[in-house]
Amino acid sequence: MAVTETLKRRVPLDDVMEELARAERLPPRDEALARAIAIVTFRRLGTLGHALRSRLNKPPKDERLMHLLAIGAAQILFLDVPDHAAVDSAVALAQEDPKLHHAGGFINAVLRRVAREREQILGESDPFLDTPTWLEERWIAQYGEEQATRIAEAHRSMASVDLTVKSDSEAWAERLGGVLLPTGSIRLKERTAIRELPGFEEGAWWVQDAAAALPARLLDPKPGERIADLCAAPGGKTAQLASAGAAVLAVDRSARRLQRLEENLARLKLAVETRAIDAEKLEAEPFDAILLDAPCSATGTIRRHPDVAWTKSEEDIRKLSALQGRLLDKAADLLRPGGRLVYCTCSLEAEEGERQAEGFLARHPEFQRLPVTPGEIGGWSEGITPEGDLRTLPFHLALPEHDRSGLDGFFVARFVHKPS
Numbered sequence: 001m002a003v004t005e006t007l008k009r010r011v012p013l014d015d016v017m018e019e020l021a022r023a024e025r026l027p028p029r030d031e032a033l034a035r036a037i038a039i040v041t042f043r044r045l046g047t048l049g050h051a052l053r054s055r056l057n058k059p060p061k062d063e064r065l066m067h068l069l070a071i072g073a074a075q076i077l078f079l080d081v082p083d084h085a086a087v088d089s090a091v092a093l094a095q096e097d098p099k100l101h102h103a104g105g106f107i108n109a110v111l112r113r114v115a116r117e118r119e120q121i122l123g124e125s126d127p128f129l130d131t132p133t134w135l136e137e138r139w140i141a142q143y144g145e146e147q148a149t150r151i152a153e154a155h156r157s158m159a160s161v162d163l164t165v166k167s168d169s170e171a172w173a174e175r176l177g178g179v180l181l182p183t184g185s186i187r188l189k190e191r192t193a194i195r196e197l198p199g200f201e202e203g204a205w206w207v208q209d210a211a212a213a214l215p216a217r218l219l220d221p222k223p224g225e226r227i228a229d230l231c232a233a234p235g236g237k238t239a240q241l242a243s244a245g246a247a248v249l250a251v252d253r254s255a256r257r258l259q260r261l262e263e264n265l266a267r268l269k270l271a272v273e274t275r276a277i278d279a280e281k282l283e284a285e286p287f288d289a290i291l292l293d294a295p296c297s298a299t300g301t302i303r304r305h306p307d308v309a310w311t312k313s314e315e316d317i318r319k320l321s322a323l324q325g326r327l328l329d330k331a332a333d334l335l336r337p338g339g340r341l342v343y344c345t346c347s348l349e350a351e352e353g354e355r356q357a358e359g360f361l362a363r364h365p366e367f368q369r370l371p372v373t374p375g376e377i378g379g380w381s382e383g384i385t386p387e388g389d390l391r392t393l394p395f396h397l398a399l400p401e402h403d404r405s406g407l408d409g410f411f412v413a414r415f416v417h418k419p420s
């Protein structure tokens with residue numbers, strides 16, 4: 001079961017789904033349904049657990065049985081699946097498992113009760129129910145109660161699909177029936193098969209969250225500049241740098257992910273040099289500019305990957321922030337005097353954002369901050385901090401169409417090496 005595997009191994013749901021689809025040779029339709037069920041189960045895991053536990057005299061000790069109930073309840077409460085189909089599929093899954101095959105009657109009774117009490121369960125509206133306590137506490141400490149509540153609320157909705165285009169964004173927005181956001185990305189109005197949209201085959205655009213498109217824009221790449229993208233795969237930001245005409249070296253520790261970058265850039269007809277190596281060990285001539293999109297806890301992407309909330313820990317944040325500091329120091333070494341550095345993470349955690357920027361400037365007096373101005377991002381100022389960094393939050397960029405609002409949580413800081 002993908003939910004149990006993801007939680008047990010603390011790995012991304014996407015990886016588990018990929019393995020499962022391959023092992024069980026799932027047809028694409030079944031895989032898409034299984035993925036949608038797993039995603040909504042993670043998105044509402046707290047609500048589901050609370051609803052189930054409060055309806056059971058003695059919650060079962062076997063966690064797989066609890067997960068089976070959660071998956072069934074998620075379909076009944078949050079997906080367009082008929083109640084009887086959700087109950088039948090949960091009972092059928094239990095019957096395939098030698099340890100659970102006696103539980104059919106129990107599953108049937110619990111899920112039918114969930115279906116009967118749907119309105120009451122959905123009326124329980126505390127958004128923090130779907131946020132693990134350690135994250136709730138962190139966000140309240142960092143952002144205050146009101147903003148933390150809005151973050152948790154935003155995580156209950158699916159993220160929109162945004163595209164970055166090589167050029168002619170207005171014309172493409174019209175052709176694709178999307179909205180041109182102030183920051184320059186196109187937001188699709190409907191969820192659709194991406195590969196069938198006009199422009200996919202010819203490589204005119206790529207999928208990239210509106211916030212994820214900002215760091216490369218803020219690096220302001222110029223034709224012919226030598227730019228290193230130190231944590232590059234799968235290549236959304238590399239594509240922006242290359243399409244601006246820069247000579248890009250795309251570095252990533254993972255050869256498998258770098259291969260995906262190469263495939264993505266081939267579709268976009270963009271050429272870059274690639275190197276599968278730990279960026280800490282990279283030896284190269286000094287660069288004009290560097291983009292460091294460092295590995296992080298990814299808590300800014302919980303709308304897209306709700307499993308992140310339940311698989312990451314304080315320990316991950318501690319380890320990742322140490323790595324981010326080392327990568328920042330390495331980036332400083334690789335820049336020419338006068339060179340620019342953009343550091344970013346898709347994390348909501350200060351240790352991976354604001355604290356990194358402070359620490360970097362304290363360790364490297366030869367650098368100064370190059371503050372972000374609204375004019376560089378289409379006049380959008382909501383995310384700019386008093387220090388001149390960018391801190392986007394999942395509830396920012398509210399649009400009149402509520403279900404199309406929001407963007408990933410990112411931190412972006414820009415530095416320049418003071419010319420000697």
Ligand SMILES: C[S@@+](CC[C@H](N)C(=O)[O-])C[C@H]1O[C@@H](n2cnc3c(N)ncnc32)[C@H](O)[C@@H]1O
Nearest residue numbers: 231232233234235236237252253278279293295
């Ligand atoms: C946040 S993702 C990058 C996303 C990418 N910049 C994009 O826009 O598509 C972080 C990447 O860093 C890579 N990575 C992690 N540690 C690394 C290291 N020490 N050196 C180089 N790459 C590393 C991971 O393999 C992963 O692909």
